[in-house]
Amino acid sequence: MTWTERFHLTLSSAGQLVMQGWWGKQATAEHQYRSWIGLRGRIDDARIGLAERAAGGERVISSGS
Numbered sequence: 001m002t003w004t005e006r007f008h009l010t011l012s013s014a015g016q017l018v019m020q021g022w023w024g025k026q027a028t029a030e031h032q033y034r035s036w037i038g039l040r041g042r043i044d045d046a047r048i049g050l051a052e053r054a055a056g057g058e059r060v061i062s063s064g065s
Contacts, residue, residue: 008051008058011036013043026052026061033062040064 005022007029012018019036023029033050040046051058
């Protein structure tokens with residue numbers, strides 16, 4: 001993974017990672033976040049999170065369940 005992959009999007013259900021992606025541009029990551037929200041109704045106990053990679057870890061930008 002490179003620093004160009006700065007924004008991390010995750011989709012989990014029942015505590016298990018279902019899908020994830022990395023993007024270099026925040027606008028692209030936010031677009032994907034909104035599109036994954038549409039999937040949420042089809043997956044039980046879904047949690048979707050968008051975070052920005054920062055020194056020492058990740059900073060949550062958006063999250064939903």
